[in-house]
Amino acid sequence: MTLDAKLLDDMKARRAKLLAGGGEDKIAARHKKGLWTARERLAALFQEHTFQESGAHAQHSCRFFGMEKKDLPGDGVVVGTGYVDGRLVAAFSQDFTVAAGSLGKIHAKKIVSVMQSAAKLGAPLVAFKDSGGARIQEGVDALSGYGEVFFHNVLLSGVVPQIAVICGPCAGGAAYSPALMDFIIMTKSNAFMFITGPEVIKSVTGKAVTMDEVGSADMHSSVSGNVHFVADDEAHAVDLVRRLLSYLPANNAEDPPHRPSSTIALVEDPRLNEIIPSESSRPMDVRGVIGCLVDDGEFLEVHANFAGNIIVGFARIEGMVVGVIANQSTVRAGTLDIDSSDKGARFIRTCNAFNIPLVTLVDIPGFMPGIEQERGGIIRHGAKMLFAYASATVPKITVIMRKAYGGSYLAMCSQEMGADVVFAWPTAEIAVMGAEGAINVLYSKELKAAEDPKAKAMELAAAYRAEFASPYVSARNGYITDVIDPATTRSLVALSLHKLLSKRELRPPKKHGNIPL
Structure with a gap:
């Protein structure tokens, strides 16, 4: 039939x-x-x-x-x-x-x-x-x-x-x-x-x-x-x-599609030393840094047209998938404002949900000041960054390149916020506030009495950086893992990532945290 x-x-x-x-x-x-x-x-x-x-x-x-x-x-x-x-x-x-x-x-x-x-x-x-x-x-x-x-x-x-x-x-x-x-x-x-x-x-x-x-x-x-x-x-x-x-796992029970190199050699890239401006007040395009760190300079930027003072996206470092979060000092001096806080926090939580390690590049003078920001809820929005980093259990590596001041230092994944490894370049400045602002607060009387207030301020600011904002001060107190030559950043980040791929971190059982939405 x-x-x-x-x-x-x-x-x-x-x-x-x-x-x-x-x-x-x-x-x-x-x-x-x-x-x-x-x-x-x-x-x-x-x-x-x-x-x-x-x-x-x-x-x-x-x-x-x-x-x-x-x-x-x-x-x-x-x-x-x-x-x-x-x-x-x-x-x-x-x-x-x-x-x-x-x-x-x-x-x-x-x-x-x-x-x-x-x-x-x-x-x-x-x-x-x-x-x-x-x-x-x-x-x-x-x-x-x-x-x-x-x-x-x-x-x-x-x-x-x-x-x-x-x-x-x-x-x-x-x-x-x-x-x-x-x-x-x-x-x-x-x-x-x-x-x-x-x-x-x-x-x-x-x-x-x-x-x-x-x-x-x-x-x-x-x-x-x-x-x-x-x-x-x-x-x-x-x-x-x-x-x-190509950067995402099929689901939350799998790792992203890593292709880790079998060996990681310590190779220096002098381009990173050349990128850093001679003066800390000058902006530095962090895209140049990202290009040196990631494989073949390939970076899939997410939200490229929005809140340009923070850059986020996917890449690979020695074959390992990473989510990159970086302050962009060429836009609004790299400050965190309402939009950039939302953008960064959302990306961090996405990476954490799908087991993607986080690499954070820090160059931040603080949160964006202004009545519009305060009335718009910068406290609530900025707290999203703190919440996102603190709740993330994926491998977290932070590189402090230059400025890292006040609460924004913590909001960019400091050791206290759960970073597994924190590297600092010799150009890093880690302090409650910038040297100039601190000098105006701490030495206002001395500056008024000085014969040349401007010269005195510069002298005191240099001393403040050396005594209080130097990365070696933070290293001495155990807040950072190491002070490194910028040229070695890619190799050291890759080696740390390789070791952290087996990371397991348990948190107290709960339905979910209450993120400040």
């Missing part, structure tokens, strides 16, 4: 209809705008022939507002699993050619099913967001669907990496799902993300705004801080997903 050919033909026809999504005309219209289809995005991400779709034939059962007459292939979303560079990944891709990728009960059910698969398989989740929002015809069922998705975003948080790619509209409640994920990538054009659009804002407030002002990739990457990466186009977005995954 052979299989009825009609059944095979019917199956192929149904499959072809699914692959066509909203039809050739809608697909052609998207291509004209430079947009990919939902399936093209998945095909670009996964290795050929490895993607297996699930729930392909699932579809709405709504019988209201004319929906009973509508055929929505796949209910506007494609979900499944496949391999990316040999590693299992779960994904879903919303199909704007089918009912504008709107979310209804079955659409949400499909997304939740692949999220549950990601949890069971211990696989990262990648989400291509391109949707007109809630399917109005389905009413509260659509809201319930969003709630299920949000709930599972939170269940997956800290368990498997979650990466959202915004490559079309992402409006209203839909924007909260990517906000609950670990990383957001957004394309420069054709993509918008907002809670309330220009029309609603104008009707409620009377203020006319553009779509770019409220929802563009440029705004979200540089002003709101919602977006971590801006992609030139969809191909670039997929490349960023792959690069991100």
Whole structure:
């Protein structure tokens, strides 16, 4: 007995209809705008022939507002699993050619099913967001669907990496799902993300705004801080997903994909000595330091356009994956302010969740002063850095390059905040405050009586640095591990990392700490 050919033909026809999504005309219209289809995005991400779709034939059962007459292939979303560079990944891709990728009960059910698969398989989740929002015809069922998705975003948080790619509209409640994920990538054009659009804002407030002002990739990457990466186009977005995954473990029970060198030789890099300015008051571009420390100078910077006074990102040092946090003194003198504290704390917690060692490069004169910062809650936001570092149990290596003053010294992972190794360059200054400020407080009377107050201040400041701010003072008191030649930093950090990969640190049992949000 052979299989009825009609059944095979019917199956192929149904499959072809699914692959066509909203039809050739809608697909052609998207291509004209430079947009990919939902399936093209998945095909670009996964290795050929490895993607297996699930729930392909699932579809709405709504019988209201004319929906009973509508055929929505796949209910506007494609979900499944496949391999990316040999590693299992779960994904879903919303199909704007089918009912504008709107979310209804079955659409949400499909997304939740692949999220549950990601949890069971211990696989990262990648989400291509391109949707007109809630399917109005389905009413509260659509809201319930969003709630299920949000709930599972939170269940997956800290368990498997979650990466959202915004490559079309992402409006209203839909924007909260990517906000609950670990990383957001957004394309420069054709993509918008907002809670309330220009029309609603104008009707409620009377203020006319553009779509770019409220929802563009440029705004979200540089002003709101919602977006971590801006992609030139969809191909670039997929490349960023792959690069991100190359640094992340599949789940929180695994180590990141380290490729440690079998031997680590003590090699000096004179470029590091040349980077340091002769005067401590002059800014130093920390990107030059990072470039010398990491393998082949390759550094995947996260949040590159936001809060530039702190730099964060992923790299490898002698093959070992690390998260780098560095003060950038060329921007706001490298001070910590509200935005940079949020940016740094979030990155630290992401690395800790996925077992990624932290390397901190310190050059910080303090927290940003000003009434705006105080009224904006710098105490609360700055405390996030303290909380994030103190609660992190991954290997933590700190290099104090130059300034490390006051509470900001502690906020950049000092020994007291749990650093396993603290190196200091001879140029390091570790003190309650800068020498000039300290002299004005401690020797105000002497300066007033001096024949040349400026010269006297410089003399006293030099003495203060030598007696109180020198790295050797901290080393003598056991606060730092060693004072090192900057040229040896890469080798010594690599050796320390290699030894710390087996680190295990237990904390008191509790539900979770109460971070100052």
